[in-house]
Amino acid sequence: MSNEVQTRDTSRDVDTRTSGEVERPRRRIYPAYEVWEGDDAIHLRLEMPGLERDGVDITVENNQLTITGSRPDWSVDGTVLIRERRAGDYYRVFTLDKTVDTDSIQAVMKDGVLELTLGLAKEAKPRRIQIKTS
Amino acid sequence: MFRMHRRGGWPFNDLERLQAQINDLFEDDLSYGATGLFDRSSSPRLDVVETDDALLVACDIPGVEAKDIELDIVNNVLSIRGEKRRPGGDDDKEKVKNYRRETWYGSFQRTLALPDSVDPDKVTAEMKNGVLSVQIAKREERKPKRIGIKVK
Numbered sequence: 135m136s137n138e139v140q141t142r143d144t145s146r147d148v149d150t151r152t153s154g155e156v157e158r159p160r161r162r163i164y165p166a167y168e169v170w171e172g173d174d175a176i177h178l179r180l181e182m183p184g185l186e187r188d189g190v191d192i193t194v195e196n197n198q199l200t201i202t203g204s205r206p207d208w209s210v211d212g213t214v215l216i217r218e219r220r221a222g223d224y225y226r227v228f229t230l231d232k233t234v235d236t237d238s239i240q241a242v243m244k245d246g247v248l249e250l251t252l253g254l255a256k257e258a259k260p261r262r263i264q265i266k267t268s
Numbered sequence: 269m270f271r272m273h274r275r276g277g278w279p280f281n282d283l284e285r286l287q288a289q290i291n292d293l294f295e296d297d298l299s300y301g302a303t304g305l306f307d308r309s310s311s312p313r314l315d316v317v318e319t320d321d322a323l324l325v326a327c328d329i330p331g332v333e334a335k336d337i338e339l340d341i342v343n344n345v346l347s348i349r350g351e352k353r354r355p356g357g358d359d360d361k362e363k364v365k366n367y368r369r370e371t372w373y374g375s376f377q378r379t380l381a382l383p384d385s386v387d388p389d390k391v392t393a394e395m396k397n398g399v400l401s402v403q404i405a406k407r408e409e410r411k412p413k414r415i416g417i418k419v420k
Contacts, residue, residue: 166370179355181371183330190358208326212319218420219313219328246330246398249355 144231161222163205176234176252182224183246184208190248199228201248233257310376312348320412323386323404327378330398331355331371337400341388346380348400 167180182190182203190203203224230236230252238253314327327348329337337350354373382388382404390405 168369168371169367170369171365171367179371181330181398183328185397208315208317210317210324212317212318212324213319215313216314216316219315219411245333245395246328 160259161220162225163220163222164226165201165224167226174254176254178228178246178252180224180226180250181246182248183241184219185224185246185248187243190241190243192239192241192250194230194239197230197232199230199239199250199252201228201250202228221242279283309362310352310372310374311354311378312376314348314378314380316380321406323382325380325400325402325404327400328398329376329402331398332398334393334395337395339393339402340389341382341404342393344382344384344386344402346382346402348378348380348402351375386400388401 139206165180165182167178169178171177180201182205184205185203190201193200195235201224205221205224207221208219235253235255240251240253242249242251250268312327312329314325316363317324320336325346329348329352336349336353337348339349353387354375354376384406384408387407388404391402393400393402395401
């Protein structure tokens with residue numbers, strides 16, 4: 135299992151929970167995600183409803199993949215009868231291991247779902263070694 | 269659905285806050301679709317706002333295409349039903365190694381009792397960025413009217 139991506143969610147480590155007394159400036163939403171491995175890439179799919187394509191920010195620093203996006207408040211002039219959806223900032227951090235080629239990350243946003251394709255580094259792909267005949 | 273209590277003017281503020289915090293703990297990292305500790309069904313979250321002219325509903329259903337949503341109003345109950353399909357089809361998942369999955373696929377349903385003031389024949393719906401927006405116009409006679417009174 136050399137190609138495994140560590141998906142330990144480090145967002146918990148970063149976000150120090152404040153007590154109920156302190157008003158947090160803006161809520162963090164941890165988008166639900168799924169990760170799977172295809173033939174030569176790792177696929178990461180995050181659900182971030184309400185985000186425009188331009189509203190998503192993806193950064194890779196060292197081996198940390200950070201995905202953020204700001205979800206605008208649904209501001210309508212009227213009486214709120216039910217509020218279950220949450221406004222706030224989408225935020226999720228993933229730790230990538232060395233098998234991911236960080237230069238080959240591609241992202242597609244469709245219907246509120248962000249799909250990232252993380253290409254595997256050459257070393258991580260199975261390589262066939264030819265035997266020379268002398 | 270603790271939210272109901274929260275708005276209902278429940279007197280025990282501290283308890284209320286504690287309860288909200290516990291629910292938040294569950295909401296934060298568990299899969300979307302769960303609206304609280306005891307609600308684990310695939311019923312998408314929604315907001316409802318009443319304006320002077322209409323009732324506006326917004327519902328989070330990321331990854332669902334408009335053609336897979338059924339929307340109807342029967343006996344003044346709005347029902348949102350649909351199928352959230354796995355992109356690439358179900359066959360794909362046998363071939364791949366899944367590491368972690370918080371998302372769900374399959375059918376979902378949500379119903380909402382509408383107030384009498386709306387007109388079920390005047391509905392518009394739009395799907396954008398994974399959010400379904402439904403607008404149900406109010407009946408003309410039920411719209412609030414401003415009556416000016418001249419003070420002499």
